[in-house]
Amino acid sequence: MKxxxxxxADTKVIDSRPADDNSSIRRRRQCERCGKRFTTYExxxxxxxxxxxxxxxxxxxxRSKIExxxxxxxxxxxxxxxxxxxxxxEIENQIFNREEREIxxxxxxxxxxxxxxQVDEVAYVRFxxxxxxxxxxxxxxxxxxxxxxxxxxxxxxxxxxxxMPKELLxxxxxxxxxxxxxxxxAGFSTDVLRESPYMFLAVKGKxxxxxxxxVDTKKEAIGTFERGIVGTIIHECVFALEKEELLNKQRExxxxxxxxxxxxxxxxxxxxxxxxxxxxxxxxxxxxxxxEEKLPAGRRREIYRDIYDDSKWLINLVENLLSITRIENGNxxxxxxxxxVEEVIEEALKHVNFRGKDQSVRIECDEILMAKxxxxxMLQVIINLVDNAVKYTPKNAEILIxxxxxGEKVILSVRDNGTGLTPEQKEKVFDMYYTxxxxxxxxxxxxxxxxxxxxxxxxxxxxxxxVCDNTPKGTVFKFALSxxxxxx
Numbered sequence: 112m113k114x115x116x117x118x119x120a121d122t123k124v125i126d127s128r129p130a131d132d133n134s135s136i137r138r139r140r141q142c143e144r145c146g147k148r149f150t151t152y153e154x155x156x157x158x159x160x161x162x163x164x165x166x167x168x169x170x171x172x173x174r175s176k177i178e179x180x181x182x183x184x185x186x187x188x189x190x191x192x193x194x195x196x197x198x199x200x201e202i203e204n205q206i207f208n209r210e211e212r213e214i215x216x217x218x219x220x221x222x223x224x225x226x227x228x229q230v231d232e233v234a235y236v237r238f239x240x241x242x243x244x245x246x247x248x249x250x251x252x253x254x255x256x257x258x259x260x261x262x263x264x265x266x267x268x269x270x271x272x273x274x275m276p277k278e279l280l281x282x283x284x285x286x287x288x289x290x291x292x293x294x295x296x297a298g299f300s301t302d303v304l305r306e307s308p309y310m311f312l313a314v315k316g317k318x319x320x321x322x323x324x325x326v327d328t329k330k331e332a333i334g335t336f337e338r339g340i341v342g343t344i345i346h347e348c349v350f351a352l353e354k355e356e357l358l359n360k361q362r363e364x365x366x367x368x369x370x371x372x373x374x375x376x377x378x379x380x381x382x383x384x385x386x387x388x389x390x391x392x393x394x395x396x397x398x399x400x401x402x403e404e405k406l407p408a409g410r411r412r413e414i415y416r417d418i419y420d421d422s423k424w425l426i427n428l429v430e431n432l433l434s435i436t437r438i439e440n441g442n443x444x445x446x447x448x449x450x451x452v453e454e455v456i457e458e459a460l461k462h463v464n465f466r467g468k469d470q471s472v473r474i475e476c477d478e479i480l481m482a483k484x485x486x487x488x489m490l491q492v493i494i495n496l497v498d499n500a501v502k503y504t505p506k507n508a509e510i511l512i513x514x515x516x517x518g519e520k521v522i523l524s525v526r527d528n529g530t531g532l533t534p535e536q537k538e539k540v541f542d543m544y545y546t547x548x549x550x551x552x553x554x555x556x557x558x559x560x561x562x563x564x565x566x567x568x569x570x571x572x573x574x575x576x577x578v579c580d581n582t583p584k585g586t587v588f589k590f591a592l593s594x595x596x597x598x599x
Contacts, residue, residue: 114142115149160207163215172214177202177223184238188231198226236343264325266291279309279325286311287323294320299328312341314348321352385428388421427462427498430491434564445485445571449595452480452514452521459493460512465501472497475513482521482592488568489592492576495561496525496588504529504585516594524589526581537578541566 112122119142126139135154141147160172181195202222206214227235256263266273270288279287286304290297290311297303297311308330314322324345326333333341395414403411453476460472493512500510504527511526532540539545543563562576569576569590576590 112140112151114145114147116147117142117145119144160211161213162219163213165216169213172206174199174203177219180238181223181227181234184227184234185231188234190231190234194230198230202226232339233343261329262327264327266323266325268322278327283307283309283325287325290323291320299326299330300332312345314345314352316349316353321349385425388425392418392421423462427494428560432560434488434491434568445488447483447485449481450484450486450489452476452482452523452592455484455486455489456493456512456514459490460497462490462494463497463501469507470501470504471507471509473509473511475511477515479597480514480516480521481595481597482523483595484572484592485568488571492565492568492590493523493525495565499561499588500525500527500529500586503527517591519594520591521594522589522591524587526585526587528581528583528585531580531584531586532578540578541576 113120114122121143122140123143124138125141125148128137129135130137130152135152138151138153140149140151142149161169162172163169178195178199181198185195202219205222206219224235224239227238264276264279266275266287270291273284273287275284286297286307286309289303290313294313294315295303296313298307299305299310301310308328310326310328310333312324312326313320314324326341395418399406399411399414406414453474456474456476460474465472497510497512500508504510509528511524513522513524513526515522541562543560565588566576572590572592574591576588579587579589581587
């Protein structure tokens with residue numbers, strides 16, 4: 112302890128006793144040089160060591176977490192519990208000897224890997240694969256390159272898809288091809304083309320070869336331990352690739368099943384929903400043919416209106432079905448042009464069937480706005496949104512179509528004052544074939560195609576269709592389009 116008076120390092124304790132709170136020791140010291148006395152207090156350090164996690168959050172150090180990671184890595188390996196205990200003790204000593212209040216998980220991970228590397232190569236690779244977050248073959252290869260301190264190339268997939276490095280010659284490609292086809296190692300230190308400076312390692316599963324690893328050995332022998340690590344890493348690669356392939360096959364099967372179910376639901380829905388308007392058109396046409404002269408003019412106009420409404424609905428349905436098909440096939444191409452938004456809205460309203468509900472429809476544009484869009488597709492979006500508002504609102508409801516500038520965007524919205532949507536309905540409303548039954552008579556005609564189609568078209572325009580509550584009641588659907596300058 113340094114003397115506070117003369118800075119002499121040589122001091123001695125002449126008296127020690129507990130402090131009043133019994134949590135520290137009071138010591139009287141005397142300087143050997145100047146003879147002056149002073150008091151020091153010795154207190155037990157109670158602040159725990161804090162571990163900084165990857166997301167920068169902190170938690171108290173816990174030995175059991177290191178223990179769990181090492182035990183898991185050494186599972187079914189020739190590593191005794193005594194060895195594991197010694198490793199953990201040595202790691203802990205290294206941690207606390209740093210005499211720091213905080214330590215990152217990265218530092219702890221490196222200390223653990225260094226110890227495992229000395230004990231068992233398989234355990235080392237297992238721990239590294241989790242700690243390094245090995246997600247694909249490239250991350251495995253990076254680690255392998257670091258361990259061997261050599262250049263590593265990975266030829267992934269089928270030979271026709273290989274991207275050969277410039278350093279590799281034609282004969283090297285031939286060797287790699289042989290390695291892939293036979294599922295056996297070749298090149299340096301093997302029994303096949305051993306004169307090559309490269310080692311060609313097959314990443315082979317039970318049924319196929321996934322990749323070929325090329326190691327630039329520079330004709331330097333790879334040690335037994337390093338070779339063991341190479342073998343372990345390749346094994347882990349195969350395991351990861353086979354697992355990924357299995358998961359992909361499961362996903363594909365699930366997607367095929369889901370698609371088939373959706374198509375079956377669509378066919379059932381089409382069959383059911385087409386029957387009513389077609390039957391209505393057929394019956395009304397038959398009635399006109401048989402009784403046209405007997406029917407009063409007012410009744411004939413009602414029948415004509417019913418035929419028109421039903422045919423209009425069928426045309427809209429067919430347009431939606433065709434657009435959905437184009438989207439699923441990836442054939443939807445946009446013809447982007449600058450259009451005056453108010454004129455587009457007015458054109459769309461000409462094609463909306465209001466079903467005799469006498470809704471009040473208003474267009475609100477504060478200024479002349481021009482936006483970049485595919486006119487045909489955008490008309491379909493507005494028609495569907497307004498049609499949806501008409502369908503799910505009662506007679507004499509108010510529908511507002513609003514366009515307003517917001518920076519470099521034009522925000523287009525369709526608002527109604529109907530019953531609105533529940534939180535659950537808002538989450539599902541853009542799902543294919545989902546329909547909302549809100550007790551409105553015309554809602555039976557919904558097939559759940561309109562809003563998903565609108566969302567797809569809006570996304571193709573670089574935006575997103577959103578749904579929210581209207582104030583004081585009702586629903587708002589809105590999206591943004593890129594604003595275009597109007598040249599006068």
